[in-house]
Amino acid sequence: MSVGQVLLVAVLVLPAVGAALVAVLPGERAARALGTAVAGLTLVGTALLVLGDHGWFGYGPAPAVQPWHEVDLPWVPGLDLRFHLGVDGISWPLVVLTALLTLLCCGYTVRRVPEGRGSGRALVALLLVVEVGILGTFLALDLVLFFVFFEVVLLPMYAIIAGWGGTGDDLPARDAARAAARKFALYTLFGSVLLLVGVFVVVAAAGTADIVALTGGAGLSRGTQLAAFALLGLAFAVKAPLWPLHTWLPDAHTQAPTVGSVILAGVLLKMGTYGLIRVAVGVAPEGARWAAPILGVLAVAAILVGSLVCLAQDDLKRLIAYSSVGHMGFVLLGVATLTATGIQAALIGNVAHGVITGLLFFLAGAVKDRAHTGALAELSGLRETAPRLAGLLGFAAVASLGLPGLAGFWGEAFAVVAAVERGGPLWTTLAVLAAVGGALTAAYFLRLLRRVTHGRPSPAVGRFTPALAGVELTAWVPLVLLALAVGLAPTLVLGYATGPVDALVGIVR
Amino acid sequence: MSVVQSVHNVALLPAYLAAGTAVLVLLADLLVGRAGATVAVACAGVVATGVGAVVVGAAGTRRTFCVGADCSWVFDGRAALVAGVFALLTLGVLGLSGPLLRGGPTPVGEYCFLLACSMTGGVVLGAAGDLITLIVALETLTLPLYVLVGLRRGSLASAEAAVTFFVVSVVATTVTLLGAALLYAATGGLHLDRLGGLADAPDVPLVPAAVALVVLGLAFKVAAVPFHAWAPATYDGAPLPVAAYLSTASKLGGVVALLAVVQRALPAEVTGPVLALLAVLTMTVGNLVALRQRRTVRLLAWSSVAQAGYILAPLGVLVSAAGRADDVRAGAYAAAVAYAVFFVVVELAAFAALVALRPAGADGGALADLRGAARRRPWAGAAFALALVGLAGLPPGLAGLFAKVTVVRAVLDGGAGWLALVVAVNAVIGLAYYLRLAATLYADPPAPASAGEPAASVRVAPARAAWPVSVALAGATALAVVIGFAPQLVLDLASR
Structure with a gap:
């Protein structure tokens, strides 16, 4: 095995073994620290995946998917399931983002565990299992394996929301968390069973589940491609989520504990958009062309509905949750254009949303921990009592609304540009509406800042102390720096993506 | 032609071993008279049966009781698989019966004898080559269960369950027999392979009606909707280990019988629509009703009704012309067998965990009785949760996931x-109640109502389960994990 192959397997085995060790080892604090160390090692492993050849040096036309490293072992031949992993320019940024956010969440949990709930080490173990599922989804190059990893995430995330979620320690709070968790599990399972059917529609028609071989349609008939794209598209639209299938998201994000919200918003939603790009568009390009206008209209509807709902929200976490609907709308709009610009905008939008919304949820969690409430009506004057926290919140909100120079800008701006480039009355209208949605995004984030940071300190905020805990700064600073870095140098994300995206767009044409 | 048939005794060895186990158990109970010895003899006999089946089956197909080319006893790879799984399930159920037999008034000798008899029926069932052998084997499998279900002495529910089960089952057998008789009248054959040749012409009068009667009669045995109503009442009234046997071995028996007639004897044009309809109704009704259950065993019973629907689903492809191509048919039968094997292993693990979490000899109780059980008993609770997740078909219950994928x-x-x-939508409905039960296990334990008063549940669950139960639970869970990571083992066996 080459170094790359060892790394590919290691980034999945490490967190899996780590989760088992964390669950059984005695010693609460030591187990959490061990989990964090494992997450750190995993991050190093994912970062090292970038090493290796990135070009196509073979003969003949270049294949649409050219993994830098590849592992391909048989697992269950009877089900066409192979243990086939690979990483390329489309998946690598998301892989690193997943490992980074998991590390930050594990580190945060070493010191901070939601009070009165399950043990912190069980939380760390679950976070690591979720990491295995998400990394596996991004790395899988076999449709059935992709489905298996897609499913792995579901129940640990359910347990995180149900076990550590909710505000307060009373019974209604726990019931609310459990209800939100159940809604999350049932909705996303609905998505993934559609994925299962879609995957096997493709496998039954093509006789293989190899994503590398399947990308480009692989001679599937038009009818099969339309059916496959409808099923796969619906499956990923639930996960992403696309309006009107988004209703699980606000409850889940609001009730989840801080680290759960960060992982949910930061990387879990990306499984949907990544799947759409890699699997749905790649495997059924004709279906993608057919469905692109519908997808575009729904994406713009998501942007507008998400922004309007945010304008009327009274709860900090719920507002940030709904803002995800709008932001993912921009990502999906980018995908729907099926142009190189649009898909690159989607990729960078994915990463930027993961970084910024992760940071926003960390900050919202900090505010909620201190004030014991998330209601905007009871929060004001944050800059008077906790100027640093207020400053960071301001930074994250401004980054999220898409200020040029920060990470959020590229994805949103270029999704609109891609729609304009696509031309025609429909796409131009969509571009204009999306731009209006962008303005609305600015409006609700500024409203949020005005309500929370300005004005006289409310009784809840008056108790705040200006200091920030070390563990909080450790978790937040990398995200702040990344939001800046990606904003100033988008090539960090897109540097390796140009080739794969061009190949993908070449197929769709 | 000689009047005296030559009998291939090696082919019959598994059946001899199974029947011999039953006789030996009775003798041991009579002569030694110690519970431990009786159970030990039963376990040894069951293991011998399983090993014998595997050894005989590994050497290729053996036939006996033949008239010309038609044989009444065909011991092939699938027969060996069925016999092996029956032996494993019986062994597991014997383990689960440990606390029941040790403390209670249950007569040990009779209990083990009846269980071994039932297993004999299962072993014969897999190898049956004609309709009469098949139906007699199925009855041998079921008959001892009428008594076993009623063994909870002094329990009205248990007696009611036994009577319900008895009446429904006898009616079902009658219907199947009537169908078999009509088939014989129409075609003049009883051997499955011969019927397969004859019934290709469905315009022979009576054949559609006869086929429908046979299939519907067998649908009672697998508890397929609309012939399912006996299952929840019977499972809930029976002692827990017997309920485990009913929902695994007995259901497997029904599936094997149904597969035998559908695959080898009956015309697919007629059975296809019936099976597709049965499958859809069974999984949908089973899952929807399970949503509203408050008692644990009833929930598991309705869920196993739904699972029967998933087992039947692959057979539903016979409804379309494309689904009747030879290789697709073979794949569908293999998928049904594979799902059944995955299911019985996971279901046995679920029942084993329930037995471990409940007081010795108790019934399944209400869902609320299990509140916080996994916090008091982390290992048994985790095994239960894993089994439930497997039944729902999600990781980390990989066995259940691959079962669904196969179907x-x-x-x-x-x-x-x-x-x-x-199937997909039903998997979502199913998750709702499996999740509810699993979440109950990890919920906060109920606060004691008031300190002085004796709590409602006087018999609290023991701090640890009896060792036979623990062994059975660990074995079933380990097996489920192994076939979860290496599902190809099951898929290979199922397609033989």
Whole structure:
């Protein structure tokens, strides 16, 4: 095995073994620290995946998917399931983002565990299992394996929301968390069973589940491609989520504990958009062309509905949750254009949303921990009592609304540009509406800042102390720096993506 | 032609071993008279049966009781698989019966004898080559269960369950027999393979009616909707280990019998629509009703009704012409067998965990009785949760996940996309109640009502389960984990 192959397997085995060790080892604090160390090692492993050849040096036309490293072992031949992993320019940024956010969440949990709930080490173990599922989804190059990893995430995330979620320690709070968790599990399972059917529609028609071989349609008939794209598209639209299938998201994000919200918003939603790009568009390009206008209209509807709902929200976490609907709308709009610009905008939008919304949820969690409430009506004057926290919140909100120079800008701006480039009355209208949605995004984030940071300190905020805990700064600073870095140098994300995206767009044409 | 048939005794060895176990158990109970010895003899006999089946089956197909080319006893790879699984399930149920036999008034000798008799029926069932052998084997499998279900002495529910089960089952057998008789009248054959040749012409009068009667009679045994109503009442009234046996071995028996007639004897044009309809109704009704259950065993019973629907689903592809191509049919049968094997292993693990979490000799109780059980008993609770998740078909219960994948794949290979969607939607409904039960295990334990008063549940669950139960639970869970990571083992065996 080459170094790359060892790394590919290691980034999945490490967190899996780590989760088992964390669950059984005695010693609460030591187990959490061990989990964090494992997450750190995993991050190093994912970062090292970038090493290796990135070009196509073979003969003949270049294949649409050219993994830098590849592992391909048989697992269950009877089900066409192979243990086939690979990483390329489309998946690598998301892989690193997943490992980074998991590390930050594990580190945060070493010191901070939601009070009165399950043990912190069980939380760390679950976070690591979720990491295995998400990394596996991004790395899988076999449709059935992709489905298996897609499913792995579901129940640990359910347990995180149900076990550590909710505000307060009373019974209604726990019931609310459990209800939100159940809604999350049932909705996303609905998505993934559609994925299962879609995957096997493709496998039954093509006789293989190899994503590398399947990308480009692989001679599937038009009818099969339309059916496959409808099923796969619906499956990923639930996960992403696309309006009107988004209703699980606000409850889940609001009730989840801080680290759960960060992982949910930061990387879990990306499984949907990544799947759409890699699997749905790649495997059924004709279906993608057919469905692109519908997808575009729904994406713009998501942007507008998400922004309007945010304008009327009274709860900090719920507002940030709904803002995800709008932001993912921009990502999906980018995908729907099926142009190189649009898909690159989607990729960078994915990463930027993961970084910024992760940071926003960390900050919202900090505010909620201190004030014991998330209601905007009871929060004001944050800059008077906790100027640093207020400053960071301001930074994250401004980054999220898409200020040029920060990470959020590229994805949103270029999704609109891609729609304009696509031309025609429909796409131009969509571009204009999306731009209006962008303005609305600015409006609700500024409203949020005005309500929370300005004005006289409310009784809840008056108790705040200006200091920030070390563990909080450790978790937040990398995200702040990344939001800046990606904003100033988008090539960090897109540097390796140009080739794969061009190949993908070449197929769709 | 000689009047005296030569009998191939090696082919019959598994059946001899199984029947011999039953006799030896009775003798041991009579002569030694110690519970431990009786159970030990039963366990040894069951293991010998399983090993014998594997050894005989590994050497290729053996036939006996032949008239010309038609044989009444065909011991092939699938027969060996069925016999082996029956032996494993019986062994597991014997383990689960440990606390029941040790403390209670249950007569040990009779209990083990009846269980061994039932296993004999299962062993014969897999190898049956004609309709009469098949039906007699199925009755041998079921008959001892009427008594076993009623063994909870002094329990009205148990007696009611036994009577319900008895009446329904006898009616079902009658219906099947009537169908078999009509088939014989119409075609003049009883051997499955011969019927397969004859019944290719469905315009022979009576054949459709006869086929429908046979299939519906067998549908009672697998508790397929609309012939399912006996299952929840019977499971809930029976002692827990017997309920485990009913929902695993007895159901497997029904599936094997149904597969034998559908695959080898009956015309697919007639059975296809019936089976597709049965599958859709069974999984949907089972899952929907399970949502509202408050008692643990009833919930598991309704869930196992739904699971029977998933087992039948691959057979539903016979409904379409594309699904009747030879390789697709073979794949569909293999998928049904594979799902059944995955299911019985996981279901046994679930029942084993329930037995471990409940007081010795108790019934399944209400869901609320299990509140916080996994916090008091982390290992047994985790095993229960894992089994439930497996039944729902999600990781980390990989066995259940691959079982669902196998079924969906077989259905889509047959071009029945609508059926695959029905299976998929049902998986979502199923998760709702499995999740509810699993979440109950990890909920906060109920606060004691008031300190002085004796609590409602006087018999609290023991701090640890009896060792036979623990062994059975650990074995079933380990097996489920192994076939979860290496599902190809089951798929290979099922397609033989």
